[in-house]
Amino acid sequence: xxxxxxxxxxxxxxxxxxxxxxxxxxxxxxxxxxxxxxxxxxxxxxxxxxxxxxxxxxxxxxxxxxxxxxxxxxxxxxxxxxxxxxxxxxxxxxxxxxxxxxxxxxxxxxxxxxxxxxxxxxxxxxxxxxxxxxxxxxxxxxxxxxxxxxxxxxxxxxxxxxxxxxxxxxxxxxxxxxxxxxxxxxxxxxxxxxxxxxxxxxxxxxxxxxxxxxxxxxxxxxxxxxxxxxxxxxxxxxxxxxxxxxxxxxxxxxxxxxxxxxxxxxxxxxxxxxxxxxxxxxxxxxxxxxxxxxxxx
Amino acid sequence: xxxxxxxxxxxxxxxxxxxxxxxxxxxxxxxxxxxxxxxxxxxxxxxxxxxxxxxxxxxxxxxxxxxxxxxxxxxxxxxxxxxxxxxxxxxxxxxxxxxxxxxxxxxxxxxxxxxxxxxxxxxxxxxxxxxxxxxxxxxxxxxxxxxxxxxxxxxxxxxxxxxxxxxxxxxxxxxxxxxxxxxxxxxxxxxxxxxxxxxxxxxxxxxxxxxxxxxxxxxxxxxxxxxxxxxxxxxxxxxxxxxxxxxxxxxxxxxxxxxxxxxxxxxxxxxxxxxxxxxxxxxxxxxxxxxxxxxxxxxxxxxxxxxxxxxxxxxxxxxxxxxxxxxxxxxxxxxxxxxxxxxxxxxxxxxxxxxxxxxx
Numbered sequence: 001x002x003x004x005x006x007x008x009x010x011x012x013x014x015x016x017x018x019x020x021x022x023x024x025x026x027x028x029x030x031x032x033x034x035x036x037x038x039x040x041x042x043x044x045x046x047x048x049x050x051x052x053x054x055x056x057x058x059x060x061x062x063x064x065x066x067x068x069x070x071x072x073x074x075x076x077x078x079x080x081x082x083x084x085x086x087x088x089x090x091x092x093x094x095x096x097x098x099x100x101x102x103x104x105x106x107x108x109x110x111x112x113x114x115x116x117x118x119x120x121x122x123x124x125x126x127x128x129x130x131x132x133x134x135x136x137x138x139x140x141x142x143x144x145x146x147x148x149x150x151x152x153x154x155x156x157x158x159x160x161x162x163x164x165x166x167x168x169x170x171x172x173x174x175x176x177x178x179x180x181x182x183x184x185x186x187x188x189x190x191x192x193x194x195x196x197x198x199x200x201x202x203x204x205x206x207x208x209x210x211x212x213x214x215x216x217x218x219x220x221x222x223x224x225x226x227x228x229x230x231x232x233x234x235x236x237x238x239x240x241x242x243x244x245x246x247x248x249x250x251x252x253x254x255x256x257x258x259x260x261x262x263x264x265x266x267x268x269x270x271x272x273x274x275x276x277x278x279x280x281x282x283x284x285x286x287x288x289x290x291x292x293x294x295x296x297x
Numbered sequence: 298x299x300x301x302x303x304x305x306x307x308x309x310x311x312x313x314x315x316x317x318x319x320x321x322x323x324x325x326x327x328x329x330x331x332x333x334x335x336x337x338x339x340x341x342x343x344x345x346x347x348x349x350x351x352x353x354x355x356x357x358x359x360x361x362x363x364x365x366x367x368x369x370x371x372x373x374x375x376x377x378x379x380x381x382x383x384x385x386x387x388x389x390x391x392x393x394x395x396x397x398x399x400x401x402x403x404x405x406x407x408x409x410x411x412x413x414x415x416x417x418x419x420x421x422x423x424x425x426x427x428x429x430x431x432x433x434x435x436x437x438x439x440x441x442x443x444x445x446x447x448x449x450x451x452x453x454x455x456x457x458x459x460x461x462x463x464x465x466x467x468x469x470x471x472x473x474x475x476x477x478x479x480x481x482x483x484x485x486x487x488x489x490x491x492x493x494x495x496x497x498x499x500x501x502x503x504x505x506x507x508x509x510x511x512x513x514x515x516x517x518x519x520x521x522x523x524x525x526x527x528x529x530x531x532x533x534x535x536x537x538x539x540x541x542x543x544x545x546x547x548x549x550x551x552x553x554x555x556x557x558x559x560x561x562x563x564x565x566x567x568x569x570x571x572x573x574x575x576x577x578x579x580x581x582x583x584x585x586x587x588x589x590x591x592x593x594x595x596x597x598x599x600x601x602x603x604x605x606x607x608x609x610x611x612x613x614x615x616x617x618x619x620x621x622x623x624x625x626x627x628x629x630x631x632x633x634x635x636x637x638x639x640x641x642x643x644x645x646x647x648x649x650x651x652x653x654x655x656x657x
Contacts, residue, residue, distance in 0.1 A: 035431070037434060085619075089618070089619065098358055098431075099556060099560060099618045100618045102360075102614075103615035104615065106553055106607075106610075107611035107614075107615060109550075109611075110608045110610070111611075114602075114603075114604035114605055114607070117604075227438065227439060231439070234435070267446065267449070267450045268450065270442065270446055271442070274440065274442065274443050275443070277435065277436060278425070281428060285427075285428050
């Protein structure tokens, strides 16, 4: 393999990884606070893609209006989901909440099949994301560069939020000890709502970049990225935001390079993440950046 | 109720079931469609009870049923398809010769599938079951997807995405119902053994259970392996009922059917699960009218079109978890005493209602 082809794959892998990172942050934050695998997260990502199609194709809105609009809509959807599916079960057994999450995910998927039909739709073209740039013999879309840069900016902003604001302090307190934080006067419901809002907003941003890269939208499009991004979150250490970004990028890069070096394994591309998960759980169950914690009685 | 009355009631119930199945089987009542739905419900009962063994009785959250079913189904498909059809089924690439040489009777193929599934479950269980049960949910979900992807790729073994058809079918209702009785019977015996008590202790409090000397990982692995074994048996029967399999059928959303069944029946209740599998399988068939255009007095209601059935299905699942999380039976089992008390309660309510009406 020549150097420039390798660079091309490397670039591609990092950009896929950045998309995974954006979704993985949502998983890791919700898990850190609620200890819940938000199965519906991938479907919120899918819904955000449909919102964009409606805004741009059906209502003919310009992109600069639709972008903030779909982010707001997705955030509302995420908070609505938390309110209706998770909040009533706050004191229920963990398994009930998990089943509720699966139910919510399945409902969103089936609703999308029912409302928008299972036929894939094309994602609206956003010229400044899909423009092709040539550097020497390497050519890539602008989104390939924008995605990692955006992820780094968002990561910085999130770390500032978590470490230096009152809301962030509340988040850290809740994730350390739910009950004690509640007794100390932290408004749990508000913290959880903010967490879902941030996660869903990032899923919406991710969906725009995803759309620029893959341009096909269908009801089950969120399932695979959703599962893989959870794996990425576990890989980086669940509950740890930089870990989720690292996990996402490593996973995206690994997947792309695997297919690049062993074209015979192309069909197994989607299985790669789960093999990584099982190996990771064997070797280092707390993830790359996760801390080891003892079980409390 | 005295023990004698209860035994008589049980005897009558079993006799009634045998008579009913015989009548269905001889086509005296019902038709081919009803027979098929009942067979499917019996197979779903096996798979749901085995899922409940892990999720309801041991308190682990496994979502890999579709994958284990696929293993059982393909085992039956690969080993029982008649030799003379193999070349016409595997027309893209021929079946691997060593595999084509092995032809097994149905029961042997079922057991082979079950054993492979149990072996694979130990392979995932060993790393994952030491950890919190959340990881099991994702790992099993991922595993069932891997199985599906691998089966789609293995052209010479599973015929890839084309799948395998012309599997010798089930000729009598006694096969699924007999298998269900045997499999569920074995699982009930297991639940009532010291192993089953240990499973339930782990579910209630794993740290306390460990302090009492229960080997957590060994018991969790045992529950998971037994559950996978019977799920694969169910999958094998499913393949024989349908007479054709392809990897697409075992998409992980299939697992959600069984999840709905055990939630409705009650996490930790075998009888509840069996009742629920008949209700859900029948109900899903009945819900089919949602997918067809509905015309009321010449007006076509636009709401009714393809896809509505699954929307209703998922709303039902959510409503169940949110408002009726104990399900039909909770952790209780069916008993004649319970039945008697329930009848009395209903009777009391009815007479209370009629009294109120009379007074007003």
